Amino acid sequence: MGQFGIGQPIRRKEDVRLVTGGGRYSDDIQLENQLHIHFFRSPHAHAGISGIDLSAAREAPGVHHVFVHEDLAADGVQDLMTDVDFSDRDGTKIRRSRRPVLARERVRFVGEPVVMVIAETREQARAAADLIQIEWEELPAVASSVAALAPDAPVVWPEFDNNLGLHWELGDKDEIDAIIAGSAKSVTIDIVNNRLIPNPMEPRVALAEYDAASDRITLYAPTQGVRGPQAGVARLLGIKKEQLRVISPDTGGGFGIRGKLYLELVAVAWAARKIGRPVKWLSTRSETFVSDYHGRDQVNHAVMGFDETGRITALHAETILNVGAYMGENGPRLPIDGGGRIIPCSYDIEKFYFSVKTVYTNTVSTDTYRGAGRPEANFLLERLMDLGAEACGLARDEIRRRNFIAPAKMPYRTQMGLLIDSGDFAGSLDMALKEADYAGFPARRKESEARGKLRGFGIGSFVEQSGGRPVEEMRVRIEADGSASIFSGTFSHGQGHDTAYAQILHDHLNLPLEQVKLIQGDTDTTPAQGVGTFGSRSSMMGGVGIKRTAEQIVVKATRIAGHLLQSDPEQVRFDEGVFHAGHATVTFKEVAKAAHDPARLPEGMAPGLDENWVYNRHADHFNFPNGCHICELEIDPDLGTVEILRYTAVDDCGTVLNPLLVHGQVYGGVAQGLGQAMLENTVYEEETAQFLSGSFVDYGMPRAHHMAHIAAYFNVVPCKTNELGVKGAGEAGACAAPSAFVGAVVDALKPYGVSHIDMPVTPERIWRVIAGQAA
């Protein structure tokens, strides 16, 4: 491993550009002659549309076009329907919603786009939208999943009779319940896992232009990989993929939601072709609040049994997922493939019943957000373990130790079939306890008490599943000057692939990092089987892809070197950028030059050093980031305010490619986890499903002063199912922090007899517990 290779904390190559204002994000691009789009969105949560009068809007200054659903339908634009395929236990298929690009006859949530206005300026388009006259027939609405399941609830999709989109089950409920009933101890918990708004800092943008000569649309937009949106938008427009080029320049954060097929992309691409002029839509932050996918919004109920020694006997878990008005791309995949498959998380549980209900409501659709089901599952299990410790009279670390999946039992297959290859859960717990000075906690608690404060200590063990879709393609091209271009299917939008991939390549080719260029985010150059960056997959799928591609390059370069050195390639050795055959040498740079000159190549060899590799991963070969985070905090009992005093993170992300980048992923995940735990809450008015938390003034984003310094450590156990040994890092923090934080709050509030407190744990909620009122 070289000085700039794997494992080194290399500073990011991309940073100088980004800290000097040299970033190029989608809204930074202006096309000549471009017009501006404003979407008129529904102010109602649920209403029929009995008439639309666009005449005044069409006459408004600067307005070029005003389009509604029928205009798109006339061109054959399709509705969006998820392809998820699940059934109820009785075989009834999942009830799938159809979502038109612009509303047809009815709106089902506040913010649903109804009319597209195109004008000379953004301000003119927005002003014209005020002149749109719509006759609404207001309908009763429902916002929460539990309320939507009530027999008399307003129905979002009348064709389905009720709001239950799916009731999926796993395991024998009666058997599990009997085991629990016969267990020495059992604990029950009910959790509302709060709905979150992912809020990448760059608001969404779409800019499209159409070239009539080639009959091709070019669409610029921030994504998490261009191939998915290309396929999706082309499908809905009814055109061939080749007729749509998607370009993602610098992208300001993703967190799972950015990779989705947003219908605004379809509308903007369609409009560019329809009117023959470039069009741009730039969302405001207020607009992203009601048009970006939301995350979480689960209601969980679980019962866990324990034997006399504190060993888990069985788990009965029920999850209700609020999918919103329209089922997103993933819907039930979130609690089932994301959450259910990873259950039992860190623990060895053989008996398990799991029920998942997905429910339609008059709210924004939910989909993948940092962790996508795994944070919810881990939070549920960790809360149960804390309750179990109390019930069994064991310390919270001890009950975990007694139930962890032991390394000796790995590979360990979960009930839903995941194969956890490796992990040292008890080792990470012990390391975290030591670094967090668990032994000194009682003394620190006393000291807090003396100051009138309540001190708490919380443990969040976790394991999650990374890797995502099992295909990815990478290509490396060596230029004639010896530099390298990486064409990646993955898409860096903050993760630092520019640097990490160059480090991997450096280990194989000994190239200086500045001679490696990452080319991504353009369907004209992205490898055909490229997928993108989500599910913490890029270190594995992209990393292994680079490694294999580099190896192929070395093989070919060695043959060329042998030819140049007039030696048998078998006898040529490649070491630190130089090929040796006996005493004769040739540098990699010289070989690269020769590779581009057919006259200098072995007979029959195609010129160039340009290799690609498609990673078709075995179905069992995910990876399982895991670890243990500990939060120590202090509560002011007079006000209910919380201060985090110490946060310790021990992560097993497998082999660490670059500790600077991996720590960065952990910190960011922890901040989002703590945001969920302390602050973030999406609020709909229950009676009307009006949206109440639609700006940063109302929605609690974690700020610098909410956070504490995070002391981060690694407990490296290389992954056994990929040759780099890497595991994901991006979602770990979001899986660990909520349980560490809530566990610490509940621990601090022990004198008040509370066993659980829902997120976000606001000062008022804590005060209510202390004041003896319902939280």
Add this chain to the structure above:
Amino acid sequence: MQSFGWLRPRSVEEAAEALGNLEDPKLISGGMTLIPTLKQDLAAPSDLIDLGAVPGLAGISVEGDRLVIGAMTRHADVAASPIVREKILALAVLAGGIGDPAVRRRGTIGGSVANADPAADYPAGVLGLDAEVVTNERVIPADDFFVDLFETALGATEIVTAVRFRIPDQAHYIKFPHPVSGYAVVGLMVARLGNKVRVSVTGAGSHAFRVNEMEAALEASFKPEAVAGIIVDPDELMGDMHCSAGYRSHVLGVLAKRAVAAIASPRP
């Protein structure tokens, strides 16, 4: 944002005349509340009258028993002012806790006071420090100034030119910032002015108000225990999805005790 005309008067008189003559004008000083309001299309004035070029509106001075702060003085300048820190440290603390550093760099005391946002900090200072709001037409005592939500005693052509704070014997400002927005959920000032005590509150109600019962109790005995048990009726307070009126009432009581304690037994 709607379009509007722009005037840049060179004197207060000129500004007042414009206020009287234009269709639906608004004054702009720092713009820290007005501009976000315009961006959300929640206001659509015909013209903005920019006070930025009017000379003499910014500055800090002492006149007798009063600290005088010109209307265009920025929050950051009040917070950092050696005079303010010496004469009324609590006011410097208050100004240093408004919004965030970039907002404090633009926002002005005159704009804040005239706007009378229920969650703004300055109104608690104005009421608690028995200030006078000086306008181009008259001097308005603090107790008559704040009328209701975003409503003050200012007339249509009246422009705040300065705020004259009484320099107290002792004062303390304490704020419970909103966990989400940072605005005051409760901002509370306690001030001792001779044998009088003032307790003023912002953030909790529709406008800043005094808590007479606490003031009387503290005038009788200036100790934290004196205000214990005095509860401001939650029915008179505001609530939102993060902090209910009942919680605000509770926080108000806790902050009052702490502010009194900070004055009665200052930490070394």
Add this chain to the structure above:
Amino acid sequence: MKVSLTVNGAAVERDVEPNTLLAEFLRENLRLTGTHVGCDTTQCGCCIVHVDGHAVKSCTVFVAQLGGADIVTIEGLAGPDGQLHPVQAAFQEFHGLQCGFCTPGMVMMGADIVKRHPCADEKTVRHELEGNLCRCTGYQGIVEAIMHASGTKVETH
């Protein structure tokens, strides 16, 4: 209306509508796209620039208010020879950025903080960043970078 100001050392004179915000002016009229807009409620700080040497949210100032002002944006912070400002260099050193979208505002705020708070401690920096949102970094690298640039010793990887 006509406004004249100095932007990154160069005199600029333009005709603008009175409702032109400084952020729009920089991005759309001058094509200085390093200044970003991340919200519409003056909360996120992505748009912070320096006006007469102080950090200001350019999304909440009209150009009309700024006649004669001296504006410095992220593009003008480094030295003329390309030498990074200490805060810019520290953001790279301490991994104070990921996606880079909040970064211009963070760096401009950081440059203001280090001027006012030599040898700033962690609490001061966190408090001073109250008006800046970041969704990627958990703020850790940002806080460390600003502390370091202010002269405080910070452990590094």
